[in-house]
Amino acid sequence: MERGFDEAKCRQLAGSLLARYDREGRDLPWRRTRDPYRIWLAEIMLQQTGVKTVLAYYARFLERFPTIQSLAAAELEAVLSIWQGLGYYRRARHLHATARQVSDELGGRFPETCEAMGRLPGIGPSTAGAILAIAFGQHQAILDGNVKRVLARLLALETPPDAPAGKRILWEQARRLTPRERPGDYAQAIMDLGATVCSPRRPACPSCPWQGDCAACRLGRPDLYPVRLARMPKPRKYQFQALVTRPDGRVLLLPNRDATLLGGLWHPPGDEPGGSPTPPEAQIVRRHLAEAFGIDVATPLPLEAVTHTFTHFHLTVFPFLCSWQAGEPPEASGGRWIDWRLDRHTPLATLHRKVLARLG
DNA sequence: AAAACGGGGTG
């Protein structure tokens, strides 16, 4: 299974890929710089989202935080406010932590070895390789989702790329194929190929510089690769959330201080997600607000349910409109009354924007 | 409604 291409063939493959990239590669903002800060930021954003979505966030982020020092100096909440809607918020926290580490402990410069780079929060083997190759011109391989797909097809790999054996094989082949000349352009070129030509569903094999050497294409079924691991179905969970509104329209929101769970973002009060698929009685919601926050509301009014899919489960939220009558949240809860439509400083996850939108 | 995509962290 470890078979691959000999050295001469690898050089030829890299050459034809680079030629395609030079001719037809997309012109993207992070390809117009060698600033490690800008390349790092792009790689982190691209871990989780397509190019189209990242473009808008990337421009806004750099406008607000043009240097790693400005990012390091910012409050986490300001970073999350720019990041909100992109999802996977832990990566924004890692981004902030790495900015502080590089700025405060490393003299503002990214480390230039794979080991040191990989110790920074949010940077693993593939992202480390990408930054080292693209920003510093080092001979380093990458193995992101695009590269996994391209190489799995090139080799007609029968092992799932996400299985330990598949990863080992693909990392080895990725290293063999990475040229000593222009390793950074090669990294961009193979990601570009995977995103545009060797796409997940309908690869455009006639446009591919590797068509003549691709085992999956020769078999006539490039779509059968990469072989997927079976996935566990996502469980469904349910919870209520109380939209406690003041006469002036402001809503009670609470900060999430749990470092691992949407840390730093805000949400309406509610119960823990659980297994019961029916909305609670209004009096349950009312009692929850009284007991947890000492807040008295008029009879909660059920609103249309909101469904949202997360990484590992589907969630249905039963929102309740609760008109505030008396009481203030205890200091320790950190609760704030927020005009969520106008507020620019209170970061919310997409789910909670959807729930608040039920207020009309 | 279901499937596919996605890379790093943690113990």
Add this chain to the structure above:
DNA sequence: CACCCAGTTTT
């Protein structure tokens, strides 16, 4: 190495 991470987009 197995499991986890408060999503999005396509079909």
